[in-house]
């Protein structure tokens with residue numbers, strides 16, 4: 001057990017702090033913005049339900065990275081929840097496959113108002129490499145209303161944080 | 176080639192005459208009459224062959240059905256043709272369980288009936304097209320005839336279990352975590368799983384149809400998105416198939432760079448999986464540590480190769496990246512650092528008895544079951560199936576390298592955890608060699624425009640195991656048929672066996688230890 005503690009101490013705090021802004025400027029500046037906005041709108045938290053509506057799974061890998069020690073998105077109050085009923089926002093990846101269309105609509109309906117939808121990745125934004133076909137509805141906005149679009153294939157974690165910020169900002173303008 | 180000769184002469188002596196034969200590297204094509212389709216499979220099984228992949232093609236006046244078999248690193252591609260008016264033939268599933276889902280996929284997309292298939296339920300088709308439409312027939316338009324709103328797929332005929340105190344748990348398609356969608360139907364008594372049935376196909380986006388009419392670059396991009404976590408593996412397999420169709424060999428430097436990308440992809444995924452397995456049993460320390468190592472690795476990918484997941488770096492004729500001295504040094508330093516960190520970390524993990532409690536004896540896949548299902552990659556290798564295309568059917572640059580293949584027999588979640596670690600070590604050794612003697616020269620050559628009918632087979636060892644890709648060109652150098660067989664096709668069925676007699680709460684860690692790709696099989 002002591003080895004584990006030694007390793008922890010040796011590893012130290014890897015979460016990229018405010019003082020490291022110059023190293024990865026996007027992440028920190030956006031993160032703090034997000035926190036400020038989230039504090040205002042959601043009393044310190046933003047619950048996101050992720051829905052893979054047909055992705056190639058590349059986007060999921062980068063969304064996962066948001067939770068690693070470097071980005072540690074939870075410190076900004078952003079957390080991923082297991083049910084749409086607990087969610088403020090849906091983060092949707094992939095072109096919407098027709099086989100997922102009903103599930104996506106139902107997930108959207110199950111999310112309480114006020115809610116918004118973030119389309120994550122080129123596929124979700126415009127259909128990407130897959131487009132529209134017998135099997136795919138293409139962009140997420142062809143199926144449910146979309147508030148914010150995060151392009152990229154896949155969008156890196158910094159861009160994901162940026163998208164969440166934009167979602168918060170737009171929501172405030174709406175109000 | 177003795178295995179191949181043995182099989183084909185066995186088929187002939189058993190009364191299955193050859194209708195045609197030619198080389199389709201690395202396989203020998205052996206065409207037979209469709210009535211013998213099942214029997215040929217039976218003979219091959221009895222002779223110790225492994226069923227690797229199966230697909231169909233619409234050639235206009237005939238439908239061609241293929242199945243690829245392997246023994247001792249040698250491949251035979253059985254082929255037959257049937258009429259589009261009576262599209263039926265015997266099934267190979269009674270002899271090779273591995274053929275089950277591929278045949279059902281072919282049934283749904285081509286309208287081909289496999290007559291004695293033990294489970295002819297639909298597989299990839301949900302409600303987006305009807306039972307008498309067949310998207311991969313040439314007369315079916317890419318746009319299809321979709322309804323305004325696709326109805327939910329609510330009456331899939333799941334296997335039922337009856338009896339007092341048996342209850343059912345439906346899970347998905349939208350899962351609780353950040354993972355791909357699919358449906359799992361459990362029958363349980365108390366906490367014990369009696370039966371699990373997978374129902375996939377939710378992320379079917381028509382990849383095979385979309386490939387038709389693409390040029391080679393377009394196909395490589397699409398292949399790199401069959402399963403995002405295997406972007407290098409699938410793009411490599413597709414490019415290799417196209418290059419073989421063209422009869423060209425890529426420069427040595429390009430082959431080595433592809434291997435560097437592929438081994439980096441293997442390590443990145445294994446690191447992520449090891450962390451996720453620890454996370455699923457609540458061992459946060461290891462989850463964060465592995466996640467940190469993975470992130471370092473991806474940042475190196477970004478800085479050196481320009482993309483964290485290495486998408487679109489493998490292109491027809493070679494690669495889209497090159498390494499200079501400085502980059503090689505950087506990658507070497509990162510390798511050394513990873514090695515030191517893993518030494519420390521795995522020692523800690525190994526001594527953690529609670530982790531051992533959860534991983535050992537959980538979710539056992541016996542070597543017999545793994546062999547019957549034809550399991551691949553780390554799932555196969557942790558249950559005694561040692562096949563690795565890099566060693567057994569090597570392609571450049573692995574034909575110049577010694578690839579050690581770790582194998583375990585226990586087949587529990589613990590084995591699937593540790594085999595990944597051993598594979599990381601092997602990949603690190605390969606990377607050192609590859610970086611240390613990177614051949615000079617070009618990194619890409621032009622792919623000549625291909626004639627109609629040119630075909631190629633690409634077989635590479637992706638991080639999940641053997642990837643099979645078939646490509647045939649049509650008019651004007653455009654793709655007419657693309658079929659990628661992700662290793663997940665043969666590993667998903669293992670999960671249904673692995674969880675039996677385990678408790679429901681151990682399903683997530685069992686699932687993670689297999690980590691099948693949904694996108695890779697739904698296509």
Ligand code: SF4
Nearest residue numbers: 056058121122123153
């Ligand atoms: S945007 Fe790119 S990474 Fe994301 S699902 Fe689409 S193809 Fe995959």
